Amino acid sequence: MAIDPTAEIHPSAIVEAGAVIGAGCRVGPFSVIGPEVTLGAGVEVKSHAVVTGWTEIGDETQVFPFASVGEVPQDLKFAGERTRLVIGRRNRIREGATLNTGTEGGGGITRVGDDCLFMTGAHVGHDAQVGDRVIMANDSALAGHCIIGDNVIIGGLSGIHQFVRIGRGAIIGAVTMVTNDVIPYGLVQGPRGRLDGLNLVGLKRGGVAKEDISALRAAYQELAQGEGAFQERARRLAEEDTDSAYVRDVVEFVLGASDRSFLTPG
Incomplete structure (x- = not known):
């Protein structure tokens, strides 16, 4: 175990032997940090969160209560192989969000970029590749192997089918099922998602x-x-x-x- 002396670990938290806790980290009460976890500088894991698996979390990321980060994939083909989850810097992983490690068949790594927001109940499936500044609203979900470009917004209660690519700057409306690739800067909405124009608001704001x-x-x-x-x-x-x-x-x-x-x- 390597805990930087400037880190603050609540007495009720469990930090397993082998974990690496960076400078200025804070681990709240009743949280669990697994033996193959690395927390970068300034990471905050709030109360009752679990960070496990072969997981690396970048500097200044926040993990909120009851989030589950680094658990094994929800894939029936998964046979216990050693796979990873790599999360970038300054992400916010809100209450009840779940981010899984990869699978051997999918390349072995789930990856998240910098400055993303995963709202309450959001899910990032195995082997997904998520860019920078992505927002996933409440209870939205990425299936396995999805590729999400930078600056994508996924509305609440929306689901992205496995292997789908969403190009940079696209926006997915709420309560939408996306089963096929979405062009960069596209606007998708409707229960069975349809391409309905360009994300003009996002382009102008950008x-x-x-x-x-x-x-x-x-x-x-x-x-x-x-x-x-x-x-x-x-x-x-x-x-x-x-x-x-x-x-x-x-x-x-x-x-x-x-x-x-x-x-x-x-």
Whole structure:
């Protein structure tokens, strides 16, 4: 066990031998820290939380009461192999949220970036890859193997099907089931999620230039109404050699490798 002398561990907390607790960490009452856990500097684990498994949590992340971080995957194929969960810096993991380690078949690691917010009851499944500044609202869930880009927002009570990719800057409405890939900056809503435009509010709040927003709108219209299959339309966009990095993000995403099909514009 390696506990930095500046860390504060409540007497009722259990920190198992082998855990690494960084400078300025705080571990609250009745919390459990497993033997293969590493907490970076300034991490706070509040009361009644469990951090277990081969788990690394980055600096200044907060884990709130009754969260379960680093437990084994909810995958019937899991056979006890040694897999990991790596969480970045300054994340907030709220009450009752669950984040699982990976599986051997999925690459062995679940990874979360920096500055994310996982609200009450949110779930991150095995082998998911979550970018930076992602927000998962209350009781939303990522199934195994999902890939979530930076700055994505997932509304409350929404579910993301296994192997789905969600491109950067997309927004998923509340109470939505997403079964196929979502283009960057897309807006998805409805009980059986449909692509219903662009996340214009997010783009404007993010300070994206009007020229790029206009280019994205034009690209979206071409994807929605052009001739041929969805990927054929994306290939034509690629041939136009656009100056907009945002349009290139969309094109590269659509033409990239995926285990799912796409939510397409209605």
